[in-house]
Amino acid sequence: MKRLLLGALFGLLIAYPSLLALLLAVAAVLLSKPVVVAFGLGLAVRVHLPRLRRWTR
Numbered sequence: 001m002k003r004l005l006l007g008a009l010f011g012l013l014i015a016y017p018s019l020l021a022l023l024l025a026v027a028a029v030l031l032s033k034p035v036v037v038a039f040g041l042g043l044a045v046r047v048h049l050p051r052l053r054r055w056t057r
Helices: 002-015 018-031 034-046
Strands: none
């Protein structure tokens, strides 16, 4: 599924080269906001963290 979406993105970038500039501008705006970067990193790390079991019952 990821490869299909990536292929569709590359296809759009080939068909419309101006989309690359728009995509880079959106990425620059999002990366300039620390809250968005921290949230994204938290989502990425959450997948790799082990689940904690409840220690009280």
